[in-house]
Amino acid sequence: MSYLVLARKWRPQTFADVVGQESVVRTLQNGLKRNRVAHAMIFSGVRGVGKTTLARIMAKALNCTGATDDKPCNVCESCREITAGNAVDLHEIDGASNRGIQEIRELKENIRFFPTKSRFKVIIIDEVHMLTTEAFNALLKTLEEPPEHVYFMFATTELHKVPITILSRCQRYELKRVSFVDLVAFFAKIATQEQVEISRRAIEMIAREADGSVRDGLSLLDQIFSFGGDRVTDEDVVQVLGLVDQQIFVHLARSLLTADLAQCFDLLEKIYVAGIDLKRFTTDLLAYLRALLICRTSPRPEALLDVSDQELAELRGLSADHSPETLAMLFQLLFKGMTEMQYSAHPRLVLEMAFIKAVQAGQVTPAAALLGRLDEMIKVGGGLQPLPSALPAAKEAEKPPAVVPPKPPVPPLPEKTPDTSREILAVIEPELDSKVQKLEPLVGKIAEPKNREKKGDGAASQTHTKDVRKNWDSFVAYVKERKPWMAQVLKLCENPREEEGKLLVRFDNPSDGTLLQEPEHVKDLSVYALDFFQKDLRVRISSRGDKAGGHGEAVLDGPKEERRVLANDPLVQTAVDVFGGQVGAIRTGPRFR
Ligand SMILES: [Zn+2]
Structure with a gap:
């Protein structure tokens, strides 16, 4: 007996056999029960999720002559013919190779005649999006008024390529990627039935590789079963799939996060010697880092990740020790490395460089946290005491984002x-x-x-209001107790005064006022001014070169100028001095949450 590949052997023959498409299956079955099946339907979804399989099961159910309510029965003549692939009234057309108007004309000619044996003629067109415009147009009229004895079933991986005129005449069924859990359960069942001994972990590797496609997973199983025989080891799977053991990613991520460069290089050497494609490896490493980031930030990571419970616990453990910013930065640096690898003749060098950068960047402290600490220090110490050792390299603007201390910052105040x-x-x-x-x-x-x-x-x-000009210094002192950094900025302003109910705060150097101009800070300043001067003053922040008066908003030349100004902001410079860091990439987009 010739060998039947698993994908064919295990092709679902009934609705109950279909894996991971519960809602579509339920809708189809309800339609059958209530006799409300559209004469044209389209199944869409990624490859190998069961589009043509469902179309075939529908064809069977429509023509089934079995006595049972639960159709298809799979025992009547019609069902058996369709299963065997020799039903005369079921026409399966490959849209990719029969895409012209001539084929559609022939088809239209054919459906004019009544079915030979069954109740209905069923036309299945796979990859229907490949049809030419003329072919679609020729089909349009038929779809508008399909003959009573004909059902059209289309399948496509690219729904957006199907003309809307066609889509609007079809009942649509969108098949989703099959979930990791469903795939694992299905493959485990097959392994048992095929009497192959294989570990849960190996099955999970295959399911992850299948990426939501049952057929892809089944062909991988095929390969592995024929390689390993009745007993498949985890190593077999790793070898056949050209995979990297998940543990390598765990070790590598940990080494990167703990700045153990030597270990990183050792692991990379192992991968290289094993002959694993480095680009593919980097993609998988990124997937692992993404999983870490998701674990750290999402309340329900299990919903977003294709991992087992044990792997999830492992991911949780590793990610908990690092800030989302650190994980995001590591991801960014390696993503950049991966992009560069595509064009490089020396992918290994590029990857090593990415490792070095990642390790150098170290642990990222969010700027907001730094500012908070800065505030604390100013409060406690009554002033700033920059660390003398922290000054070098402050001006060396390099890639890593935010203010990146090269080593864990030392508490700068005498305890x-x-x-x-x-x-x-x-x-x-x-x-x-x-x-x-x-x-x-x-x-x-x-x-x-x-x-x-x-x-x-x-x-x-x-009578108890205070004059702005006379009491400015006291006001700055008042602000200092509440927001030390703001007081530092206010000290830089020139000739602060009150004019027509406005508090005019003007800076000689445009960069000095940039931070203060953020709406939330303007609001805080207004509140402080009201409390202190006992006057409701509208705060206006301006700088030399602004349009008359300024409107509490920065007038800047463009993003480049904005970045330059931010880098020279006195507060940022103070932070750089105090924490001994350096200004890296400056981001002005929405904050990372
Ligand atoms: Zn039947």
Whole structure:
């Protein structure tokens, strides 16, 4: 007996056999039960998900003469003929090789006649999108008023290439990629039935490789079964599929994230010696990094990833130790490496370079977190104390994004500062207490007029407003307690003043005011100004060269200028000095979440 490939041997013959298309199957079965099957239907989806298979099952069900309700019965003559592939009233046409108007004319001629044996003639056109425009046009009229005894079933991998005039006359069924879980279950079942011993892990490798296509997976199984015989080892699968053991990716990602360059190179050497295609390897590595990133950021990574529970736990463990920014940067750097590899005669060198960059970039701290820490330090220390060792290389603008410290930043303040202040506090406290006790009787008397002032009407509070120009320094000090970096920026402004209900903040150097001009910061500044000056002032930030007055928005020459300005921003420079980092790529797009 000749060998039947698995894809044919295991081709579903009933609706129940179809893998992973539950909703489409249910719709089709309901249509059959209620006798509401359209005379033209189109099945779309990626290759190997069961488009023509479903069309055939439908053809069987329509012509089935079995007594059972659950059609097709697969035992009546019509069913058996279709299964055997010799039903005279079922016409299967390959749209790719019969795409011209002549073939369609012949087809139209053919369907004028009644079916020979069955109730209906069924025309299945595979890859229907390949038909020529003329062929489609010739088909159009027939689809509009199909003869009662004819059903058209189209299958296509590229639905968007089918003219809308055709689509609008068909009932559409969109088949999805078969899920990883469904594929694993199906392949495991086949292995059992075929009496082949194969591990769960090996089946998962095959299912991942099948990428949602049952047929692709089945041909891989075929190859592996004929290679390994009755007993397939994981190594067989790795070898036949030209795969890299998943553990290599785990090790490599860990080495990259822990900056173990030597280990990275060792692993790459192994891959290289094994003769694995480096481009393919990099693609798989990227897929692994993507999985890490998804694990770190998504609340339900299992819905997005084709991985087993054990792999998911492994991914979770590794990703938890690193910030999403770090993982995203690693992904970006290697993605860039992969793109460069496409055009390089030395892919290995390119990949090594990408590893080096990734390791050098190290751990990325989000800029927002850095700013927060900067604020803390200014608050505690009462000023900035740049680390002397941190200055070199500050101007060397290179690729890695955000502010990237070459090593974990050292807490820049002498640790004793808070302690000493606490000690001093402890000394004064008892003294204070006694004074407060003495003062207490007086407090009520003093508080009374104060309260009255606070609660006073508009006219009364008007008298307590403060002049902007005279109190600017105190205002800056007030802001410093709330947002130290903003105070630093405000110190740079020239001739701050109030004019017609506006607080004019003007910078000589356009770059100084850039950060302050962000709407959220303008809003904060307005609130501080209201609280401090007791006036509702509209904040206007401008700089030399702005259009008259400025509108709280940056007037910049373009993205390039904007980046230059951002790089020279005093706050960024301060951060660079304090943390001893360097300005890398500057991104102005939406923030990473
Ligand atoms: Zn039947």
